[in-house]
Amino acid sequence: MRIAITGSNGKIGRATTARLLADGHEVVGFDLDGPRGPGFTRVDLRDYGQALDALLGVTARHDGVDALVHLAAIPVNGLVPDATTFHHNMAVSFNVLFGAHRAGIKKIVYASSIIAMGFPFEEPPPYLPLDEGYTAANNTYGLVKVMEETMVGQLVRWDPQLSVTALRFTNVVGENEYGSFERAGELDYRRELLGSYVDARDAALAVSLAVEKAPPGFEAYAIAASDTGLTIPSAQLAAAWFPGVPLRKELGEFETLLSIDKAATRLGYVPRHLWRDR
Template sequence: MFIGVTGSQGKLGRATVARLRDEGHEVIGFDLGGPAGPGFTRIDLGDYGQVLDAFLGVTARHDGLDAVVHLAAIPVNGIVSDAATFHNNVTASFNVLFAAHRAGIRTVVTASSITATGFPFEVAPPRLPLDESHSAAFNTYALGKVVEEAMAAQLVGWDAAASITALRFTNVVDESEYATFERAGEPGYRRDLLGSWIDARDGAQAVALALAHARPGFEIYHVAHPQSGNTDPSRVLAERWFPGVPVADDLGEHEALFSTRKLQEDLGFAPEHDWR
């Protein structure tokens, strides 16, 4: 396929572009800044005209896309004001999803987030491991992701052949950041992430699988390593962090409390990198 990737210069974006190219796809990156060359075009996702124009074709780059992977966003609260985080991210996502619809691009994979499930979990989750059926937002970044998921679920109904997959990524870690796992035995380490994490390269695998298995309709998947980022058993973590919350009888010894069972079962996700 010929695939456009927004946020191509970010941590997950770089890994995704590399993965898709390794699989034989042609890829063009879209971002606010990046290297000049045939594989990249600079666009401002806040400008709908630029987005639609770039999706329809860019002289000397491409004359149409088969799929879009939307990864671009202000990644956390605090970089800009809270309202600006929401406005920027939701507007950019609307522009991407609506431009894809108008351009006849029927396969879209978009980045959602663990924050859309209740991060930082000061309010306890309803059950563990937490699956895709639950959503809750406690900051404007998370609220934007909940809104974007709802928007995608509606827009996909406008075209019977359209496929939109929302991937709720947890904390993305690259090769240079594995030293942080030296804290894996600390009692509160990664509590606000339900003990979860994902290597950027395995996050890219999830994107590739979502594209390969795209089918009409809207789907949400959690994307994390199936094993936690902690040394203590997961049942111990659950009782320490969220006493009284129901825990599945079949919870694995170190299974992440942010469930990726659906991703593994539906798409065959099998991560290749582990901090251990």
């Protein structure tokens, strides 16, 4: 399968490129910066014409793609003014997702975020472990993520053969970025993430599984490691961070408070890179 990856030079993009190549796919990267060569084309995705044209074909690169992995975005609030974050990310996602629809691409996987689930959880979540049944945006980055899910929910109505998967990633940790886990015994560590994290290689695994297994229609999946990033038991964390919030099941000792049960059941997602196994 030939797969286009937007944001191919980002943290998840690099890991996903490596994963999909290892799976035997052909990969075409689209980004503002990247390694020169046959696997990469510089594209300004804020320009709908460039986005659509790149998806349809690029001379000496490809003559059409079978699937799209959309990862390109300003990655967090604060790097630029809030309105800029919103306008940039919303325009890029519309251009890429609508362009893919116009180009006849039937399989799309894209990066949503825990930020569409109430991050930073100054207002307690309605229950724990928190799953995809809850959606809330508390800043402009999160607002775009919620609007993206609304948009693709309509696109799949227009085309019953279209498959779109939103992966609600938590904080993505590169394999050389585990230094902060020295704070794993501190109660306030990763509270705004419900204690969660995901290794970039497991994020790429989730993308690969969605490309392979997602049926037509739209689904969102929370993607995290199977454990928390702390040495404090999960039930103790839940009680300290969110007193009175109901638990929907008995928690394993260090079980994630961001439920990955749906991804495990429907996609076969099993994280392989846990910080406490390093």
